[in-house]
Amino acid sequence: MLVTADAGPATSVGHLWLANFRGLGEIDVELSSGLTVVQGANGQGKTSLLEAVGWVARARSFRNVTDALLVRSGATEAIVRAEVTTSGRQQLFEAEIRVSGRNRILCNRQPVTRARDLHGLLRVTVFAPDDLTLVKGGPAERRDFLDELLAMLAARYDAARSDFERVLKQRNALLRAGVREEEARFTLDVFDEQLVRAGAELTRGRLRLLERLVPAVANAYETLALDLRPITAEYVSESSPVPLAAADADTIEDQLRESLVRRRRAEIDRGLTLVGPHRDELHLMIDGLDARYQASQGEQRTLALALRLAGHVVVRELAGAAPVLLLDDVFSELDAQRAAALVRNLPTGQTLLTTAGALPRDVVAERTLVVRDGRIEAVSP
């Protein structure tokens, strides 16, 4: 079962104020602590409302667009203000997202200089129409999925990921510039060691996460698809001849170091870092067959939903509070049977759902917002 009777304390967004966020004008609305349904035709601003809530959680868009694109055209800044309640504590989040220059973020009227300092204020689980790429897309999609969950769970993995990305950029620049002289080789040695340290930390985090995530994915898939075939996963790395597991955590540094020695010639020739967690692959398998290539589109879609639900469950268990669920137009992509299964198994806690059409029968909204032309036209009740 996905829904447990005792889901623990939930996080929720109460009052939400927005101005000039994407297509939205001024919004001043109270969200339900249960299910809020956002209705409206396409292009009216439903997704923007969800994206604004997502911005509070990550200080960036969940659609991975740059902040400048989030400001309504003609305006110089967008405003996002939200009352966030976690474990009974109410906090006020305020942000000015600027077209040029630094954003300004306040939490309880105190300036926040690093996104990292917002850690744990609000966590969200996003379901979007393009989630299918989690299963069908390339390995980068699944790596990002894991890394985003990790960042939600512990600030140290957020730091490990950004350290790793920085090391990778520097090391690639060095390899591209050419490593011919003794001195450059000596510099490469230094970046090798940095790559090993940051890379091993990130890999360990992913493996520990997978240990909890994979059983949850299998569980969710079974519930959603009513399918008893087993779901398994393999984390495959260039540095290891066999798939890695959490038990390998202690040997990862050594393995990375050895592969860097083994692949040095090739890396110098190609001017590119060929070893590290940025090239690892997570294979998801239904009954032993790789879901990316050997599952039907329906199975892939269900597996993608199962990944999101499982991520939600794992974060809820480890962080001690259920994230806010943001469901962006998910039912349009599902057949009636799967939609019904999703509705039956939606975790409890605050949920925001957008839809352009009718909702599955069992969905009972506690509040409905009708969005039209960037404004909230009606609220009921």
Added chain:
Amino acid sequence: MNVYEGVMQTLIDELGRLPGIGPKSAQRIAFYLLKVDALDAKRLAHAIEEAKDRVTWCRRCFNISEGELCAFCLDERRDDHVVCVVEEPRDIVAVERTGEFRGRYHVLQGAISPIEGVGPEQLRVKELLARIPEEEISEVILATNPNIEGEATAMYLARLLKPAGLKVTRIASGLPVGGDLEYADEVTLGRALEGRREVS
């Protein structure tokens, strides 16, 4: 924003080239300069000229200096055998404010950053190596920034210097003094835990 003519636009453009000054700030400063007393504006222009004419790099440590050697290299009360390696001259000011260090300095004038095309050969590394036998340096403190580039530079220097039998140390990273653990971010606190010390 080319709405002004002639010298005014030139002034705004020049100010806009300064680090940390955007087009709007440049415009504000330009108008401020027009408004102030002519003497005040001339004094600023003169200060810039003087600084450009007279300030150069210290021949020994590559700090800024008005003569051949900077004030820290000339100070005879300082310990010749310990040298603190920093990225920029302004880092010397930060270390000096602690009042904890009485040795000499060496300014690398940057950190290893292949993205910006900066390798060890673009930094004052050779000059540091030359100073070690010359000045009989026995300890090198690596005080580069605690970011990827600073750590890479520190590691590079440590690997270069340690085989020479020197004592090479790296400044610790961790918690601000006077702060509460409760308010420290997890990453900083985590690193402080890694670098913990036994209480004597």
